[in-house]
């Protein structure tokens with residue numbers, strides 16, 4: 001499945017891809033162009049059959065995600081973008097010039113659990129965890145983390161670009177004004193098992209947030 005293909009399609013090629021429950025996509029923050037490269041499934045990160053059948057949580061060691069890279073895992077048959085943000089990219093997330101361009105800079109809409117309703121929309125600022133499905137019509141946005149001459153917008157701060165109809169999100173998944181997508185990218189429930197290990201699909205112990213309550217996935 002190409003990065004720009006609708007995630008919700010059900011043709012046979014898509015079904016084939018879905019058998020690869022877990023995959024990883026990486027793209028360096030300094031890379032030129034829109035295409036993120038796909039690398040094969042990492043077997044040691046593959047959940048067992050029972051987890052697969054139950055649509056249960058999946059775990060990821062963030063120590064495997066280098067600064068400036070993004071890893072994509074599948075949870076409940078959805079792509080989950082896990083990004084290791086650099087110090088520079090974190091500074092951009094707080095830039096008033098960027099905030100003035102966003103439709104919901106404070107994440108007021110219910111697109112995330114309450115424990116990530118903050119300026120970086122995550123538990124730890126340096127690690128972003130987002131559902132990688134455009135809130136317009138369900139395409140998978142492209143990881144476009146750096147400004148470059150081919151960027152989809154002037155003064156592009158780095159983020160996600162959906163080529164289907166041109167929606168743009170920053171690196172916290174906050175949607176820009178004036179694009180077709182109406183809401184920020186959803187954040188799934190997750191929590192830290194250790195300093196670097198996260199479990200996606202499960203809330204921290206003090207939260208009972210329901211993923212289904214998100215306004216638009």
Ligand code: FES
Pocket residue numbers: 134135136137138139162163164165166167180181
């Ligand atoms: S599906 Fe992303 S802009 Fe339309």
